[in-house]
Amino acid sequence: MIRRYCTAILAFVLVLILSLSMMSCASKAPDISEVKERFVYLIEESKELNVVFFGTGLPVYRRGDAISDRKMVYFDDELTGYDRVMENTDYLTIDEIKASAELVFSEDYLSDFYESAFDGIMTGSSSAYVRFYDDTEWLYQNVNATVFALSERIYDYSTMNIIDPSSDTYVNISVESYSLADPTRRTVYLSFVFENGNWFLDTPSY
Numbered sequence: 001m002i003r004r005y006c007t008a009i010l011a012f013v014l015v016l017i018l019s020l021s022m023m024s025c026a027s028k029a030p031d032i033s034e035v036k037e038r039f040v041y042l043i044e045e046s047k048e049l050n051v052v053f054f055g056t057g058l059p060v061y062r063r064g065d066a067i068s069d070r071k072m073v074y075f076d077d078e079l080t081g082y083d084r085v086m087e088n089t090d091y092l093t094i095d096e097i098k099a100s101a102e103l104v105f106s107e108d109y110l111s112d113f114y115e116s117a118f119d120g121i122m123t124g125s126s127s128a129y130v131r132f133y134d135d136t137e138w139l140y141q142n143v144n145a146t147v148f149a150l151s152e153r154i155y156d157y158s159t160m161n162i163i164d165p166s167s168d169t170y171v172n173i174s175v176e177s178y179s180l181a182d183p184t185r186r187t188v189y190l191s192f193v194f195e196n197g198n199w200f201l202d203t204p205s206y
Helices: 002-027 032-054 066-071 094-101 107-119
Strands: 082-084 132-134 139-142 153-163 170-179 182-195 198-201
Touching (some): 032 182, 094 107, 094 132
Antiparallel strands (some): 082 139, 182 198
16 A cells, blocks of 8 residues: 555656656747847847837928928828828838838737827827828828937847746847947847747837
8 A cells, every 4th residue: 555655656746747847848948049040130120110110200291391382291280290201211001011010029019009100099289199190192190299319229249148037938138239329338138029930029129
């Protein structure tokens, strides 16, 4: 009886150890060498999108220009409303902006500012109103959108390290960085999430 009891206990312990080991392996963060190339790509691609969403945005026809006055490429009065985005930009529709953003940022990160960028109130002077509006012909940009004075951030990718807490589906990194406006190097922290079969940036990078 005692032998059977001890055998059962031993079997239980072995199963428990195996289960814990499998859980540990399943949640283990990747090595930096496995994800570095993808992370660098995401950070670099995010720079242009940061400008579109948070910085100066896209080039527009300014009010008072001859072409603006002649073609009326804005609507509402001169202090509110939207200016038309120029045709020689990378994005001519909201769908094109979203398509690029969704190649870089996680779903949760995008949902945080999609409403203010695209899906809220269309007209008015408040900076909380949508930044972009498009109709069947043109893309327009809110003349009163909040604009952050972004300076391009330079990352020293040789200093990139994975830090805790991290797992096989969510990784935090540290990396040294400086901006063109401030050459002082400092350590910044970014997060990436694994979803839909790939890694995506889950935090601001500006």
